[in-house]
Amino acid sequence: MSHHVARWVFAFLALGLTACSAEDPESTLVGALNTARIASADKEPHNWLTHGRTYSEQRYSPLAQIKTDNVRKLGLAWTYELRTPRGASATPIVLDGVMYVTSSWSLVYALDAATGAQKWLYDPKVDRANGSKACCDVVNRGVAIYGNKVFVGVLDGRLVALDAKTGAVVWETVTVDQSLPYTITGAPRVANGLVYIGNGGAEYGVRGYVSAYEAETGKLRWRFYTVPGNPAGRRDGVASDNVMPKAAETWTGEWWKLGGGGTVWDAIVYDDEFDQLIIGVGNGSPWNQKIRSPKGGDNLFLSSVVALDAKTGVYKWHYQTTPGDTWDYTATQPIVLADLTIGGQQRKVAMQAPKNGFFYVLDRTTGELISARPLLPLYPTRSTPPGMPLSWASGVDPKTGRPIENPEARYRTATAVVRPSPLGAHNWHPMAFSPQTGLVYIPVQELALDWTNDPTFTLRPGRWNTGTVHAPLPDDPAVRAAIKKSSKGYLVAWDPVKAREAWRVEHKGPWNGGTLATAGGIVFEGTLDGRFVALDAHTGRELWSVVHPASTLAGPVTYSVNGEQYVAVLSGYGSVYVLVSSLLSPIQPARVNGRVHVYKIGGAATPPPVARDFSPISAPPETNASPQDIARGAALYVRFCLMCHGAAAGGGAVADLRRSAKLHDASAWRQAVVGGITTVGMPGFAGDLSDEEAEWIRAYVTRQAAALYAAQQAESRRGKDR
Ligand code: CA
Numbered sequence: 001m002s003h004h005v006a007r008w009v010f011a012f013l014a015l016g017l018t019a020c021s022a023e024d025p026e027s028t029l030v031g032a033l034n035t036a037r038i039a040s041a042d043k044e045p046h047n048w049l050t051h052g053r054t055y056s057e058q059r060y061s062p063l064a065q066i067k068t069d070n071v072r073k074l075g076l077a078w079t080y081e082l083r084t085p086r087g088a089s090a091t092p093i094v095l096d097g098v099m100y101v102t103s104s105w106s107l108v109y110a111l112d113a114a115t116g117a118q119k120w121l122y123d124p125k126v127d128r129a130n131g132s133k134a135c136c137d138v139v140n141r142g143v144a145i146y147g148n149k150v151f152v153g154v155l156d157g158r159l160v161a162l163d164a165k166t167g168a169v170v171w172e173t174v175t176v177d178q179s180l181p182y183t184i185t186g187a188p189r190v191a192n193g194l195v196y197i198g199n200g201g202a203e204y205g206v207r208g209y210v211s212a213y214e215a216e217t218g219k220l221r222w223r224f225y226t227v228p229g230n231p232a233g234r235r236d237g238v239a240s241d242n243v244m245p246k247a248a249e250t251w252t253g254e255w256w257k258l259g260g261g262g263t264v265w266d267a268i269v270y271d272d273e274f275d276q277l278i279i280g281v282g283n284g285s286p287w288n289q290k291i292r293s294p295k296g297g298d299n300l301f302l303s304s305v306v307a308l309d310a311k312t313g314v315y316k317w318h319y320q321t322t323p324g325d326t327w328d329y330t331a332t333q334p335i336v337l338a339d340l341t342i343g344g345q346q347r348k349v350a351m352q353a354p355k356n357g358f359f360y361v362l363d364r365t366t367g368e369l370i371s372a373r374p375l376l377p378l379y380p381t382r383s384t385p386p387g388m389p390l391s392w393a394s395g396v397d398p399k400t401g402r403p404i405e406n407p408e409a410r411y412r413t414a415t416a417v418v419r420p421s422p423l424g425a426h427n428w429h430p431m432a433f434s435p436q437t438g439l440v441y442i443p444v445q446e447l448a449l450d451w452t453n454d455p456t457f458t459l460r461p462g463r464w465n466t467g468t469v470h471a472p473l474p475d476d477p478a479v480r481a482a483i484k485k486s487s488k489g490y491l492v493a494w495d496p497v498k499a500r501e502a503w504r505v506e507h508k509g510p511w512n513g514g515t516l517a518t519a520g521g522i523v524f525e526g527t528l529d530g531r532f533v534a535l536d537a538h539t540g541r542e543l544w545s546v547v548h549p550a551s552t553l554a555g556p557v558t559y560s561v562n563g564e565q566y567v568a569v570l571s572g573y574g575s576v577y578v579l580v581s582s583l584l585s586p587i588q589p590a591r592v593n594g595r596v597h598v599y600k601i602g603g604a605a606t607p608p609p610v611a612r613d614f615s616p617i618s619a620p621p622e623t624n625a626s627p628q629d630i631a632r633g634a635a636l637y638v639r640f641c642l643m644c645h646g647a648a649a650g651g652g653a654v655a656d657l658r659r660s661a662k663l664h665d666a667s668a669w670r671q672a673v674v675g676g677i678t679t680v681g682m683p684g685f686a687g688d689l690s691d692e693e694a695e696w697i698r699a700y701v702t703r704q705a706a707a708l709y710a711a712q713q714a715e716s717r718r719g720k721d722r
Contacts, residue, residue: 526552
């Protein structure tokens with residue numbers, strides 16, 4: 001069927017819907033959700049039918065009851081307490097008065113969208129041991145709905161279909177080899193009876209892919225691997241087979257033994273105009289290209305935007321944002337589709353701000369680059385004096401579409417401090433595009449990281465396998481303060497036609513929330529320090545704000561019930577930044593359960609109280625460890641412990657080791673590190689860490705505890721003086 005015919009059919013179905021819904025659009029549309037309905041989402045703006053509201057994933061709502069001149073009257077309609085205290089990243093789906101939302105550990109909740117009353121709750125009962133293979137917290141970014149089913153990707157690799165009315169399991173299927181460190185945190189997408197899902201795990205040693213399952217039965221329809229397996233080995237027998245030999249020509253060495261990477265952990269966009277799936281592909285596994293593909297090469301399709309035939313999974317086109325990725329520069333970030341007039345020409349575009357710091361506008365019929373410009377100021381590409389941060393690239397050549405790289409940033413022979421960091425200039429936090437203003441609203445951040453080649457690298461199955469070494473957080477408070485000061489966060493309003501910034505708002509720190517744009521002329525955004533703000537979409541002027549008990553990072557949505565417009569967003573403690581960097585943050589996020597917050601004009605509900613659990617630290621044990629042992633412990637800590645327990649042994653999403661009773665008991669400590677604590681999902685490191693090494697880590701953590709204790713004593717003395 002040609003595109004024209006397909007579009008005509010959609011238009012016909014949309015007309016039918018309009019005709020039967022002219023009286024009361026909110027009550028007559030109740031029923032199964034299908035592709036035609038999602039493709040015509042503008043006909044039912046009271047709903048939020050799919051991850052980005054429409055298949056184009058613009059996160060722009062035509063609702064305009066809440067607008068610039070009354071938004072200051074927004075008040076709380078209701079809150080709902082999620083059952084878990086870890087990161088809250090989900091975009092709610094709202095269908096005919098019911099909100100479907102997820103929390104960490106892949107729990108699904110169905111709530112009355114007007115009152116917050118719980119209709120059902122589904123807990124997939126994920127074995128907590130899976131937490132140690134989730135690089136970036138045990139989050140979930142939301143569900144998809146199709147027919148009468150709700151689909152959720154579960155952290156342990158399952159795809160589960162639930163009855164939308166009751167939450168009962170209709171079918172479930174395992175989408176990954178569960179003996180490998182795969183995880184799912186992303187939201188599925190659905191079209192024409194197929195559910196699309198990817199996975200994560202490229203920090204641990206896996207090979208990425210996206211799969212299509214039949215919505216009705218859970219049967220696998222097709223799979224597309226994003227990186228080649230062993231070219232001398234058997235074909236995979238899947239949709240990617242015809243393009244993998246070509247991709248393999250861009251690799252060297254024996255990458256397949258290390259996984260290769262390229263996981264599709266977030267952006268999966270269904271383009272209904274061309275019946276294609278546009279996916280964002282992740283970083284290399286291991287990160288370090290010198291180990292993964294020693295003689296270089298582009299390493300397709302790492303860090304690429306790839307278009308596939310939605311029915312068959314067969315390759316259509318690609319654009320690679322970071323050839324030969326060696327910095328964890330994923331191109332998994334949200335992809336937004338739009339029709340723009342550029343240079344007098346109508347262009348059908350796909351837009352993305354991947355981690356690497358550039359904003360890309362691609363022609364989505366061919367993958368051709370239209371523009372690529374930096375979202376942040378570029379830093380020198382030669383580090384003088386050595387050790388100063390530098391940008392990985394000074395621009396993108398518009399003729400070739402390739403980045404103009406700084407060779408020094410590749411850290412092949414010497415340590416380099418590179419911007420952006422692996423947290424990206426932009427990460428998963430959704431961006432919105434307003435056709436009203438023509439602007440894209442992107443949460444952008446400025447962070448750097450030091451990179452050193454790991455000459456001793458060997459693959460450790462199931463462990464952190466990046467092939468890189470990073471310095472422990474410096475103990476010097478002045479250095480920490482300088483890092484904090486240089487870590488910045490902005491909301492950038494980007495003009496994709498002129499390929500330049502329209503305006504920006506600076507936030508208190510990096511790692512801020514996703515955005516929502518509305519026909520009321522407003523942009524909504526949350527922040528790391530828990531603010532939720534409404535800005536004038538034309539100017540960035542702040543019009544309204546509230547403060548939540550925890551970081552507000554997820555994509556906000558808006559919908560209406562019985563003619564009344566609501567705005568909803570989640571808050572929660574956790575997500576990767578808090579895991580690894582909260583000690584560097586200008587803000588200490590609170591460790592509380594996730595919440596759904598819903599606002600309406602004149603809302604007058606009172607938020608429930610918040611219990612905070614940061615207790616004072618007691619005096620740490622004496623230690624006579626040598627400076628060398630402490631330094632060895634620090635290096636091991638960075639490699640084995642940091643991703644869960646946080647930089648410098650505190651502020652992570654799990655136990656704060658500086659407060660651990662085991663710190664006072666060498667044998668209990670050793671037992672926990674080497675043997676693990678299965679009840680809380682702490683893996684044992686027998687085989688990776690000797691008793692002596694566990695003791696060095698204890699020495700390092702003890703020193704961090706002593707520093708915190710000293711700071712606390714000084715603070716309390718200051719308190720007494722006042
Ligand atoms: Ca990654």
